[in-house]
Amino acid sequence: MKKILFSIWNFIISIVVILAVILMLRYYFEVTPAKIQMLEKYQLFITILFIFDVIIRLSVLKIEYLKSSDFVIDIISCIDIISALKIFRIFRFARILRFLRIVRILKFSRIFEQATPKIRNTFNFTGLAGLIVIISLGLYTSKFIRERLIKSEINYTYTLLKISLNNANASTDSEFSYENFIMSINNIKNLLKVEKTDDDGRIIQYNTLNLATADFDKYLNDNFFQDDLLNIEYQNIKTLISIKNLNHIANRIEFYSLMFAIFYYVILFAIFYFLCNDEK
Amino acid sequence: MGYKRNKTKKVMEIIIFLIIACAIGFSFFSMDESLDVVEEKVNKLTVSTDNRPSVAALKKSIEKMSADEAEDAYLKYQQQLSR
Numbered sequence: 350m351k352k353i354l355f356s357i358w359n360f361i362i363s364i365v366v367i368l369a370v371i372l373m374l375r376y377y378f379e380v381t382p383a384k385i386q387m388l389e390k391y392q393l394f395i396t397i398l399f400i401f402d403v404i405i406r407l408s409v410l411k412i413e414y415l416k417s418s419d420f421v422i423d424i425i426s427c428i429d430i431i432s433a434l435k436i437f438r439i440f441r442f443a444r445i446l447r448f449l450r451i452v453r454i455l456k457f458s459r460i461f462e463q464a465t466p467k468i469r470n471t472f473n474f475t476g477l478a479g480l481i482v483i484i485s486l487g488l489y490t491s492k493f494i495r496e497r498l499i500k501s502e503i504n505y506t507y508t509l510l511k512i513s514l515n516n517a518n519a520s521t522d523s524e525f526s527y528e529n530f531i532m533s534i535n536n537i538k539n540l541l542k543v544e545k546t547d548d549d550g551r552i553i554q555y556n557t558l559n560l561a562t563a564d565f566d567k568y569l570n571d572n573f574f575q576d577d578l579l580n581i582e583y584q585n586i587k588t589l590i591s592i593k594n595l596n597h598i599a600n601r602i603e604f605y606s607l608m609f610a611i612f613y614y615v616i617l618f619a620i621f622y623f624l625c626n627d628e629k
Numbered sequence: 630m631g632y633k634r635n636k637t638k639k640v641m642e643i644i645i646f647l648i649i650a651c652a653i654g655f656s657f658f659s660m661d662e663s664l665d666v667v668e669e670k671v672n673k674l675t676v677s678t679d680n681r682p683s684v685a686a687l688k689k690s691i692e693k694m695s696a697d698e699a700e701d702a703y704l705k706y707q708q709q710l711s712r
Contacts, residue, residue, distance in 0.1 A: 619646040
């Protein structure tokens with residue numbers, strides 16, 4: 350009876366693992382923070398299930414489980430609970446930790462139960478090492494490209510800010526021309542807001558959506574994360590630009606590495622599956 | 630007889646794995662296309678320069694930002710995030 354219940358639990362966990370991977374991929378298709386936070390709640394539920402799974406396995410398999418490579422995989426896939434407990438405040442860390450969850454797919458090695466523990470452990474460690482290398486490369490490349498893109502965006506915005514100021518100061522009546530300034534600054538592609546403080550302390554604000562301040566703030570909260578926005582200051586001018594499109598490019602690299610990791614796993618699984626059958 | 634059955638089973642298994650690999654490949658390309666749509670959505674969150682009430686750029690000499698200035702600006706951005 351206990352064995353049947355344990356098999357049913359194994360099956361449920363296998364389904365949850367597939368769901369977890371689908372949810373991880375789903376993240377890349379959502380734009381608004383509200384939707385992503387909803388996905389986060391599902392992810393939290395899955396993490397709790399995984400922790401529960403570790404407890405069940407410990408109570409059923411005891412020391413045998415602690416010695417197996419499955420235990421290492423299970424613990425790694427639960428690490429993202431750290432982000433759920435809000436230990437790291439930056440959203441990016443949560444995503445990196447969640448990436449580790451993919452190692453759980455290695456547990457499908459249970460399908461070839463006829464395999465010797467040596468083959469299963471070799472499969473688990475080859476898979477774990479491969480997945481970690483692919484995921485790390487993906488994350489590193491994504492981070493590298495993101496930094497380069499942001500630097501180039503900052504450079505571009507600065508240049509246009511300088512031009513805008515030059516244009517505004519070059520008006521015929523030798524006074525600062527707001528008209529020239531706004532016309533020029535509008536060439537910043539992802540501009541959301543510009544704020545200029547005059548010499549007399551007067552602050553002039555302009556947002557490209559032509560919304561009232563409260564509505565504009567709501568729009569920002571609804572559509573952007575903190576790291577999707579970039580403040581650039583030059584002299585007495587503050588601009589707010591969106592770098593969500595740049596983050597999306599970086600995220601896309603992560604997505605490719607995730608897909609590549611899945612593909613790697615399927616090939617590895619096929620190799621070990623046939624190896625097992627030949628040994629039988 | 631048994632050898633033949635084993636061989637057929639193995640061929641079937643290879644075909645199943647190939648189908649799974651093709652399915653993953655196919656879903657990858659279709660998801661990649663969907664990501665293009667997401668990219669368009671992301672771009673629409675900011676009003677493009679063409680639609681803003683602005684006139685054509687006033688051509689002036691372009692002052693290039695130095696590498697140090699770009700570095701400083703990037704560090705400021707990192708500080709914003711960690712705040």
